[in-house]
Amino acid sequence: MQKHGIKADVRQKKRSRKKEQQQYQEDNLLERKFIQIAPNLIWVSDTTELTYGRNNKVRLHVVLDLYDRYVFSYHISPTETAEAAIEAFKRAAKQAGTFAPMIHTDRGAAYTSKDFNNYLTSNNSKHSLSAPGTPADNAVIEHYWGDFKHIWMAHHSHPQTLAELKNLVK
Template sequence: YEAQNTLNRQFEQAAANQVWVTDTTEIAYNIRKYKVRLHVVLDLYGQYPLIWIITPTETSTGTIKVFQMAKQKAGGLAPLIHTDRGAAYTSKAFNHYLASNNGQHSYSA
């Protein structure tokens, strides 16, 4: 799945829940180097984390779940969702979720 960079570095927003950005970070812990993934959804208006979860892997399932939680907390999905071009964000499942919730997807350059 491909999308344009609609956000185009317009990181300052005038209202809450208009643009959400997201990323997933791998966290290693313990001496055995166990790994988990931290998924965060950030509202650009206040530039604060709206919601986050930890999952065992980076998949579209975890990505969709964090957006479902953010949607429930905010009372709806932001109209513009900006992500990088990672596999979870370019997946058909994630993009179908956004489209079915009237979310427009923007990819970083």
């Protein structure tokens, strides 16, 4: 083809941005209704990266109840996986004695995975998702991360071991 000057004519599939935006709006069941009237109706979750020692990294998974905005479950794992997110929710259910009928998260790989969504379905819970690049859709937990990292963690000495980090998080 190159020798004879022939080029392939490949059309790019057109994306429907309106359809994608509509899907994101439909997926966001919470719709930024952060004030709740009772505990354990809606839990929000997110993960963040923490470091200890010389650039050793772990992921902190947190589950927060929107009613009192209290973190009642967390899990520290080496990477962000569906299994680690599920473990945080198992701990939350054990602590609360129930499972929230709605869970709101961002669109991280752990939360959009088949395993995580099957876990929510098996616990009769609906999954609400933030739109991509829209942290305001999960503002309560994003505010929590700000307090946790920039107030709590910044006012303590940098942990040198994983045990020190776990103790500081606890």
